[in-house]
Amino acid sequence: MIINRAGAITHELHALGHISLPAFFLKTEAPAVIDAGMSLMGERYIQEIREMTNGRGPAYLFLTHMHYDHCGSAAMLKNAFPGMQICCSEAGERVLERPRAIQTIRELNRSAIDHYKALGEDVPGTSDFEPFSVDRVLADGETVELGADLSLKAISTPGHTRDSMSFYVPEKKILFTGEAVGIMAANGYIFSEWLSDYNDYFYSMKQLAVLDVDILCLGHERMLTGGDAAAYIPRAIQYCIYFRKLIESTLEETGGDVAEAKRRIKEKEYDPLPDATQPDFAYLLNLEAKIRSVQRLEYEQSRN
Numbered sequence: 001m002i003i004n005r006a007g008a009i010t011h012e013l014h015a016l017g018h019i020s021l022p023a024f025f026l027k028t029e030a031p032a033v034i035d036a037g038m039s040l041m042g043e044r045y046i047q048e049i050r051e052m053t054n055g056r057g058p059a060y061l062f063l064t065h066m067h068y069d070h071c072g073s074a075a076m077l078k079n080a081f082p083g084m085q086i087c088c089s090e091a092g093e094r095v096l097e098r099p100r101a102i103q104t105i106r107e108l109n110r111s112a113i114d115h116y117k118a119l120g121e122d123v124p125g126t127s128d129f130e131p132f133s134v135d136r137v138l139a140d141g142e143t144v145e146l147g148a149d150l151s152l153k154a155i156s157t158p159g160h161t162r163d164s165m166s167f168y169v170p171e172k173k174i175l176f177t178g179e180a181v182g183i184m185a186a187n188g189y190i191f192s193e194w195l196s197d198y199n200d201y202f203y204s205m206k207q208l209a210v211l212d213v214d215i216l217c218l219g220h221e222r223m224l225t226g227g228d229a230a231a232y233i234p235r236a237i238q239y240c241i242y243f244r245k246l247i248e249s250t251l252e253e254t255g256g257d258v259a260e261a262k263r264r265i266k267e268k269e270y271d272p273l274p275d276a277t278q279p280d281f282a283y284l285l286n287l288e289a290k291i292r293s294v295q296r297l298e299y300e301q302s303r304n
């Protein structure tokens with residue numbers, strides 16, 4: 001099944017806020033939140049978490065990576081629930097130590113709020129992103145106990161970003177990936193999201209593909225269960241290969257002209273999709289990062 005709404009998925013798993021922004025809640029002895037959307041959703045997350053924990057708050061917040069739409073409301077949650085431990089990869093903690101990165105997160109978070117407001121959408125909050133510190137760095141393969149019969153395993157899955165980490169709950173076969181396995185459009189098309197490195201992204205997906213997954217919580221828009229969840233990662237790998245080839249052939253056609261390749265790929269890949277709602281500049285920025293990564297790959301191969 002493909003789920004595209006927030007709310008209860010199972011007794012212990014809830015999607016908080018709005019499905020377009022990731023924030024998942026695991027109801028257990030040591031309740032956990034996975035990702036913390038943008039700051040505009042912060043108050044709504046806090047209210048929903050309060051209700052589900054009888055005011056106690058979560059024990060943990062696990063962050064998949066330090067993009068503004070995944071960690072935007074982390075500081076708001078920490079202020080509301082000071083006992084909550086913020087956990088992420090070591091590379092994620094390093095991102096937060098860089099003033100330039102904090103500035104970029106703050107600016108993108110603000111421009112997203114302005115973008116939604118300009119579209120006339122319901123914007124529940126307008127607070128800016130605030131920096132926060134990490135309470136616990138998780139190593140690849142490290143397990144955190146969430147209760148007598150529930151644990152969460154951190155899996156390092158770089159490629160979307162260097163700091164990307166996925167989280168797997170083996171007892172319930174739930175996998176939270178952030179954008180490590182791309183994003184699915186309404187028609188089933190899967191956007192590949194290697195922004196830092198193609199090879200890392202590809203091998204991270206291969207690593208996740210061996211897991212037994214019953215509920216797959218993607219970074220945005222959709223959760224998949226049962227057969228859809230099991231089939232997703234192998235499909236995402238196929239889309240990843242397809243998209244790399246598309247970039248390679250388009251670069252060949254344009255004689256290496258990146259601007260023209262971006263225009264052609266957008267026209268072919270993105271414009272025909274009925275739910276292509278991402279602002280053009282964001283799509284093109286990400287596309288350029290993917291093209292540059294493929295160019296690096298070709299350069300490295302030519303040297304070997």
Ligand SMILES: [Zn+2]
Binds near residue numbers: 065179
């Ligand atoms: Zn991201």
